[in-house]
Amino acid sequence: MKAVLMTEAGEAEVLQLQEVPDPTIEKDTEILVRLHAAGINPIDTKLRGRGTFYPDKMPAILGCDGAGVVEAVGDAVQRFQVGDEVYFCCGGLGAKLGNYAQKAVVDEHFVAKKPASLNFAEAAAAPLVLITAWEALYERGRLEPREKTLIHAGAGGVGHVAIQLAKLKGADVCTTVSSEEKAEFVRELGADQVIFYKETDFVQATLDWTGGEGVDLAFDTIGGETFYKTFPAVRVYGDVVTILEPDPAYINWKTARSRNLRISFELMLTPMLQGLVEAQQHQAEILEQCATWIDEGSLKIRLSKTFPLVEAAAAHKMLEAGSVTGKIALVID
Known part of the structure; x- marks a missing residue:
């Protein structure tokens, strides 16, 4: 698959589109998601600039937020099936592959159904x-x-x-x-x-x-x-x-x-950083409730700008320049 790799800490140019092996399901509660979009957040630019939380695991794929379609499921998965549209905040901190990529593997308990009223880019901009x-x-x-x-x-x-x-x-x-x-x-x-x-x-x-x-x-x-x-x-x-x-x-x-x-x-990354499974499950429940409000029209996500995956560096530069209204996201072919 194609993915944007962070080859080293530094300026936005360290983000390079490369070909990498597809991720595979390793636990029976995991799902394989064909990503259609990834959110861009300040934590991404900070990790790119100073280094990830796991410097011994380089190069890294950044991006905590993702949205896409379930492509395969583990044997014990109960909440999702192939074809489901989902969104989530998981990975991208350096230990687990992030979502600046065409595919991602995520535990089903950390994932929520995508709001039906949002496109993939809007949904990917939302979780964090x-x-x-x-x-x-x-x-x-x-x-x-x-x-x-x-x-x-x-x-x-x-x-x-x-x-x-x-x-x-x-x-x-x-x-x-x-x-x-x-x-x-x-x-x-x-x-x-x-x-x-x-x-x-x-x-x-x-x-x-x-x-x-x-x-x-x-x-x-x-x-x-x-x-x-x-x-x-x-x-x-x-x-x-x-x-x-x-x-x-x-x-x-x-x-x-x-x-x-x-x-x-408030650091919503704490459950990921410390492996707090129940807390990550709770965060997925938050996304489920928010999806209901979004589809009811009482909660909106402002997506100001999208970039293709290959232009991840440009997206980082825009975010670092400041004064972004709402969110920006990567669209993944």
């Missing part, structure tokens, strides 16, 4: 961001109906899904954006309050929106100084969830401590 936003808001942040939440970068890959999941929970949403075009986009998703962070102090704007009290939950998808600046925008005894590792250059926990904030970290 759906799981991340779900876990951050519902599980780490314990978001409840009628609560107020601040979601940073609401027009981004994780952010645009988080807005919708928060609204599905019955919460009020405030979000930060950089342009009027993105503001229009997040309003269409249901955002109640939009803050242009380049022109406005988002902390003061959030306090004004909440009558000076602060939001119940803040979801940080940016990191760096933004993470620490967010603390005073959260109510006393409120929650802050971040998907980034705090930058020691900005460490100042005084405000968080004085407000008794609960700080949580």
Whole structure:
């Protein structure tokens, strides 16, 4: 099969389309998927630039997100049959082959039926961001109906899904954006309050929106100084969830401590990295519920751009350039 190999850590040019052996089913609960698309995520560009989690297993095939058609099943597979359309987040971290390829082998318990209303590229763009936003808001942040939440970068890959999941929970949403075009986009998703962070102090704007009290939950998808600046925008005894590792250059926990904030970290890759089977099964259940909402029309995935598999390097460059609205994906012939 054809696959994009990461030959070494470095710039986007280290991604090269090559011919590699087809993956084969080795466990009786695995399925072979003929991939039609793969999602592009920031973790892909980070691993390409700095090296994978498993540097002794090079070259690597990146890509955690995939969507395609089941081509073969193991003897014990019960949930899928040949011809089923599926989507999933599995592999691509360096130990297991990723989805920048024509085929992938995945355990059936980590896979969900593809939303019928999405094409393969849209479906492949969805899993990692759906799981991340779900876990951050519902599980780490314990978001409840009628609560107020601040979601940073609401027009981004994780952010645009988080807005919708928060609204599905019955919460009020405030979000930060950089342009009027993105503001229009997040309003269409249901955002109640939009803050242009380049022109406005988002902390003061959030306090004004909440009558000076602060939001119940803040979801940080940016990191760096933004993470620490967010603390005073959260109510006393409120929650802050971040998907980034705090930058020691900005460490100042005084405000968080004085407000008794609960700080949580969200890394949806943990189950894969630590081999937590039940947690991976739970993530597949999240995808199943999200597929229902997508097909009902209450949850949308914005796919801004697609690239053919051979242009994976160009896709990485676009993502690293920043300001992508929604997601981008690779289309696989």
